[in-house]
Amino acid sequence: MSAGSNKIRVYVRTRPTPNFSHDVLKFLPDVKTINVDIKKDIRKGVVNNQPSNWSFKADGILHNATQEAVHDTISRKIISRAMEGYNGTIMCYGQTGAGKTFTMTGATESYKHRGIIPRALQQVFREIQERVNQAITVQISYLEIYNENLYDLLSTMPDCLTSESQMTIVDDPPGVNIKGLSVHLIHNEEEAFNLLFEGETNRIIAAHALNKNSSRSHCIFTIYLESHSRILSNAMYVTSKVNLVDLAGSERLGKTWSEGKILNEATYINKSLSFLEQTILALADRNRQHVPFRQSKLTYALKDSLGGNCTTILVANIFGEVAHIEETLSTLRFASRMRAVATKPVINEHCDPVRMVQKLELEIHLLKQELAMHDILVNRCQITYEPLSDSQIGEINSQVHQFLEGTLDEIEIINIRQLREVFSQFKLVLKTKQKKLYESLFTSDLVIIKREAGLVEIEGQAVGEVDGHGFGIEVAPFSSKPTRVVSYKSIVFSPLFSPSPKKESPGTPSPGKELDSRSLSRMQPLVTSGKDLDGKDTMQREQDVLSTDLNCPDSAGKEEHSRPSSPPNKAVAFEEFKIERGCEISRILQENKSILSEKKRTVKELSLRINNVKQEIDVAKQELEGKRQEREEQGEYMNDGEVVIDEEEFELIVKLKDLKSRYRSDYDTLRDLKSEILYCQQLVEQCRYRLLTEFEIWYNESFLIPEDIQANLKGGGSLRPGLIPVNRVLALEEDDHERFECLQQELLMENPDSVSFYNAKMKIEQRVSYT
Numbered sequence: 001m002s003a004g005s006n007k008i009r010v011y012v013r014t015r016p017t018p019n020f021s022h023d024v025l026k027f028l029p030d031v032k033t034i035n036v037d038i039k040k041d042i043r044k045g046v047v048n049n050q051p052s053n054w055s056f057k058a059d060g061i062l063h064n065a066t067q068e069a070v071h072d073t074i075s076r077k078i079i080s081r082a083m084e085g086y087n088g089t090i091m092c093y094g095q096t097g098a099g100k101t102f103t104m105t106g107a108t109e110s111y112k113h114r115g116i117i118p119r120a121l122q123q124v125f126r127e128i129q130e131r132v133n134q135a136i137t138v139q140i141s142y143l144e145i146y147n148e149n150l151y152d153l154l155s156t157m158p159d160c161l162t163s164e165s166q167m168t169i170v171d172d173p174p175g176v177n178i179k180g181l182s183v184h185l186i187h188n189e190e191e192a193f194n195l196l197f198e199g200e201t202n203r204i205i206a207a208h209a210l211n212k213n214s215s216r217s218h219c220i221f222t223i224y225l226e227s228h229s230r231i232l233s234n235a236m237y238v239t240s241k242v243n244l245v246d247l248a249g250s251e252r253l254g255k256t257w258s259e260g261k262i263l264n265e266a267t268y269i270n271k272s273l274s275f276l277e278q279t280i281l282a283l284a285d286r287n288r289q290h291v292p293f294r295q296s297k298l299t300y301a302l303k304d305s306l307g308g309n310c311t312t313i314l315v316a317n318i319f320g321e322v323a324h325i326e327e328t329l330s331t332l333r334f335a336s337r338m339r340a341v342a343t344k345p346v347i348n349e350h351c352d353p354v355r356m357v358q359k360l361e362l363e364i365h366l367l368k369q370e371l372a373m374h375d376i377l378v379n380r381c382q383i384t385y386e387p388l389s390d391s392q393i394g395e396i397n398s399q400v401h402q403f404l405e406g407t408l409d410e411i412e413i414i415n416i417r418q419l420r421e422v423f424s425q426f427k428l429v430l431k432t433k434q435k436k437l438y439e440s441l442f443t444s445d446l447v448i449i450k451r452e453a454g455l456v457e458i459e460g461q462a463v464g465e466v467d468g469h470g471f472g473i474e475v476a477p478f479s480s481k482p483t484r485v486v487s488y489k490s491i492v493f494s495p496l497f498s499p500s501p502k503k504e505s506p507g508t509p510s511p512g513k514e515l516d517s518r519s520l521s522r523m524q525p526l527v528t529s530g531k532d533l534d535g536k537d538t539m540q541r542e543q544d545v546l547s548t549d550l551n552c553p554d555s556a557g558k559e560e561h562s563r564p565s566s567p568p569n570k571a572v573a574f575e576e577f578k579i580e581r582g583c584e585i586s587r588i589l590q591e592n593k594s595i596l597s598e599k600k601r602t603v604k605e606l607s608l609r610i611n612n613v614k615q616e617i618d619v620a621k622q623e624l625e626g627k628r629q630e631r632e633e634q635g636e637y638m639n640d641g642e643v644v645i646d647e648e649e650f651e652l653i654v655k656l657k658d659l660k661s662r663y664r665s666d667y668d669t670l671r672d673l674k675s676e677i678l679y680c681q682q683l684v685e686q687c688r689y690r691l692l693t694e695f696e697i698w699y700n701e702s703f704l705i706p707e708d709i710q711a712n713l714k715g716g717g718s719l720r721p722g723l724i725p726v727n728r729v730l731a732l733e734e735d736d737h738e739r740f741e742c743l744q745q746e747l748l749m750e751n752p753d754s755v756s757f758y759n760a761k762m763k764i765e766q767r768v769s770y771t
């Protein structure tokens with residue numbers, strides 16, 4: 001959180017003196033402007049043409065101000081903001097003896113004259129008491145920079161383990177830290193003051209002419225604050241640090257009459273202050289890319305405070321006597337430059353990982369309770385929400401496979417975790433399939449493609465074979481299939497009820513498969529089981545054929561002809577039969593044969609086409625394999641884990657897919673056509689059988705069975721055609737005929753339903769006897 005961009009604020013504080021030069025230093029009524037008017041005779045050695053009037057701007061002038069006023073004006077607000085997470089820095093700059101230490105620390109022997117540090121510490125603990133909703137911890141450290149060396153002013157404390165040599169300045173974003181500097185946790189004012197005074201005692205002080213207690217070093221007293229909310233259970237907390245800096249006095253070496261060690265110190269002090277000034281100049285110059293913080297320990301240690309994310313205030317301590325006007329001018333110039341430096345205070349907010357985990361755990365616990373209550377209300381008590389075990393994941397994997405195979409209708413979703421796992425398993429299956437499919441494009445085995453597509457595996461078979469049943473294109477000729485060869489001589493009588501074709505016979509179209517209805521409708525079955533193709537039942541069609549025969553114009557005439565003394569040649573009679581009495585059956589047979597041969601021709605053409613496609617597939621696969629090898633030899637391009645192929649290879653893959661699609665389509669057509677052919681063959685056979693049977697009946701009746709017996713077989717007679725075996729009928733004497741008639745009547749009386757049974761039995765016997 002940023003509080004916006006600010007400039008370093010500057011306050012001028014004067015050391016009270018009865019000899020204050022009001023003529024030279026004039027504070028304007030706005031209490032922000034200082035005019036310096038130096039009379040030429042005051043500035044000895046100054047060239048006359050140099051300016052002798054200056055005007056300096058400050059954010060406030062604390063002339064003869066009390067310690068309390070100084071604290072109220074300068075440090076109170078910084079401490080308050082530090083409690084909220086903003087860093088703050090207060091620096092005292094000025095010539096030696098101008099009152100820097102007095103401002104910062106104050107007179108340690110006088111409570112009334114205590115400086116900013118003790119007052120800040122007091123304010124911190126008072127605010128802690130007031131901020132009951134915050135748990136604030138306070139720590140302090142006290143660093144001294146003397147002759148470019150770092151010293152821990154609190155290292156003499158019992159709990160301090162740091163030695164001087166271990167301290168280094170570390171630029172550790174977002175701030176600078178003094179590694180090795182002891183930081184002390186304090187719980188109240190008293191502990192804080194103890195440490196302050198301890199530090200003051202350890203401060204290196206060397207007396208010189210201007211200040212008998214002159215501090216010859218830069219001191220940084222730091223207060224560290226960390227604030228957590230007592231109300232909110234969130235894991236956010238703020239930290240801040242307040243640097244209270246008492247710089248060593250700027251001085252003119254000649255003026256302080258320093259010599260020896262003191263002179264050496266003064267050199268260091270002036271050097272570091274000079275670097276501080278250069279740093280300030282660099283910070284104030286917006287065009288400067290580099291700010292030389294590291295050229296002195298002081299600037300490096302104050303890197304955060306100078307132009308960082310910190311509220312910074314400079315106290316320009318001046319000693320307003322005429323004798324110190326040059327130092328005063330120098331201090332005011334420095335202060336003016338400081339006012340040009342921008343700072344950007346930012347709240348230091350952090351997240352406590354431990355508290356965050358605790359908070360989230362608590363929230364999870366509460367949500368689980370809510371969920372459990374919800375499940376009880378909707379009768380889902382058996383549901384658990386723990387992470388899935390390996391066996392549960394395995395079960396989900398199995399369910400997904402069953403679902404995809406169709407053996408499982410649906411996967412019951414019980415919770416989000418399970419749902420996510422289901423999707424994950426689907427993804428896994430999909431990726432595996434994709435990988436296999438891709439690989440299959442480069443294999444020479446067509447079988448893998450068919451398996452992926454859910455088609456029948458035809459590995460090791462000739463093209464056109466189905467499941468190894470030897471249904472080969474141009475491989476297994478139809479003639480090799482068992483066909484019923486009906487001998488002209490073997491059939492002598494037509495059964496009223498011929499055996500029905502088996503429903504599941506190879507030649508019968510499989511259920512759900514539509515045959516070529518146009519060509520099949522032209523096929524004319526003579527005998528089928530139940531209903532035939534045009535909806536007539538078997539008995540009806542049988543009667544139609546018989547009636548066709550009876551209606552034949554020549555047949556009636558033939559009956560009128562006188563019977564020849566000896567039976568004619570059967571072959572000649574058969575040819576005659578086909579033209580006359582059996583003309584209709586013969587015509588149907590010829591039509592069926594013609595349809596059959598047409599379908600066989602189509603099969604032949606289709607087989608040739610399939611073989612050609614197969615050859616094209618083989619060629620395409622060879623080319624694709626060549627491309628793949630070439631790609632592997634030249635090194636493969638990868639993109640997101642996928643192999644990149646060139647356009648030619650892609651076109652080959654597409655072509656191969658197209659050819660395989662055509663192959664599958666033609667293959668399916670061929671399979672259906674083969675079923676139709678087998679069915680047609682059955683019809684042709686049935687037709688042929690019927691023709692021969694009818695001929696035998698006609699031939700027997702016309703030339704072999706005596707006429708008196710035939711009279712009994714006709715309508716109104718006691719015997720019906722086919723009821724009695726011909727050989728037996730022919731062998732019966734008159735009495736036997738009567739007895740047989742009686743026996744038959746008895747049997748029919750006893751069991752009328754036995755007619756069909758005896759009828760069929762007799763026909764078989766008749767056929768055997770004629771054979």
Ligand SMILES: Nc1ncnc2c1ncn2[C@@H]1O[C@H](COP(=O)(O)OP(=O)(O)OP(=O)(O)O)[C@@H](O)[C@H]1O
Pocket residue numbers: 014015016094095096097098099100101102103107211213214215216247248249250317
């Ligand atoms: N505002 C003041 N009111 C009363 N006495 C003061 C004030 N400012 C300074 N003094 C006195 O002036 C003397 C010098 O002050 P101080 O030690 O604070 O100067 P300094 O700037 O810190 O000098 P140095 O840089 O040498 O340490 C001290 O004895 C101090 O008590």
